[in-house]
Amino acid sequence: MIHLKYPDLFKFRHDSKMRHHLANTFLSITFLASIPWMIMIVPVGLILGGIRAIFGPKPAGRPEKLAKSMPDDDSGISAESAESENSEAATTTTSPNSSENSEDEKEDPPQIFDFKLVTVKQKHLELSENLGVLISEYVARLQKTPVLVTLRDVATLTNVTSSAENTARIPYKKRKMKVMLIPIESISEILEHSKESDGSPVMIYLLEEMESIDILTENRKFVNEIKEIMSENGEMETLDKSTSEFLMIKKDALVWINSGY
Structure with a gap:
């Protein structure tokens, strides 16, 4: 059994404390010194990755580049495709008339009306001698149905006899508005007789589909439209509201609403 004297015991305790403090100091310094390196791991990694991406080896080329670098084994196919393209170009250049004819079929009808003001x-349009004939040809070509709308006596506008089958009467301000199905040939005489108008507008609707005059006058939209036009005496703002195609005849002028030309 070892017996230490008091001085030796004090010296032993002092040395052990010093070693303990030195060990703690070394660990603290090591930990503190490693903190900056731990913080710099992420940015340094990103910087190194960027440098590698810029200056590192390039990846393999895209399939388009590989296809260009491959030997031209399909020269025969490309030659055949070139020949077919040349033959198609030749056929298109040698037959211009066929393409022009197909385009002509899709073109709008030729401009034969002398419009003075277009909105x-x-x-x-100004009323002329052949205007009624031109409009009648247009209506016949497009197979439209003309319907006369007027407050005047129908007999003063056309020689066609009014009957229950072709005429409907709509009450309007103590008067009767006549809605009459007319033949295409009557358009010219209506334009001619409208020059002697009493000031009230005369309209000729050009309808694409119509079953009967009674069904037409049961259409609230149509009835409200013609009443509004009559009440406003054919003002431009009122005419712009309509989606139908019709002729508005006022003395020596004609307004074509929603014309096909």
């Missing part, structure tokens, strides 16, 4: 929905 978005209104085209104005």
Whole structure:
């Protein structure tokens, strides 16, 4: 059994404390010194990755580049495709008339009317001798049905006899508005007789589909439209509201609403 004297015991305790403090100091310094390196791991990794991406070896080329670098084994196929393209070009150049004919079929009808004033929905014309004939040809070609709308006596506008089958009467301000189905040939005489108008507008609707005059006058939209036009005496703002195609005849001028030209 070892017996230490008091001085030796004090010296032993002092040395052990010093070693303990030195060990703690070394660990603390090591930990503190490693903190900056731990913080720099992420940015340094990103920087190194960027440098590698910029200056590192390039990846393999895209399939398009590989296809260009491959030997031209399909020269025969490409030659055949070139020949077919040349033959198609030759056929298109040698037959221009066929393409022109197909384009002509899709073109709008030729401009045969001398419009004096054109707005978005209104085209104005002066009444002339052959205007009724031109409009009648247009209506016949497009197979439209003309319907006369007027407050005047029908007999003063056309020689066609009014009957229950072709005429409907709509009450309007103590008067009767006549809605009459007319033949295409009557358009010319209506334009001619409208020059002697009493000031009230005369309209000729050009309808694409119509079963009968009674069904037409049961259409509230149509009835409200013609009543509004009559009440406003054919003002331009009122005409712009319509989606139908019709002729508005006022003395020596004609307004074509929603014309096909």
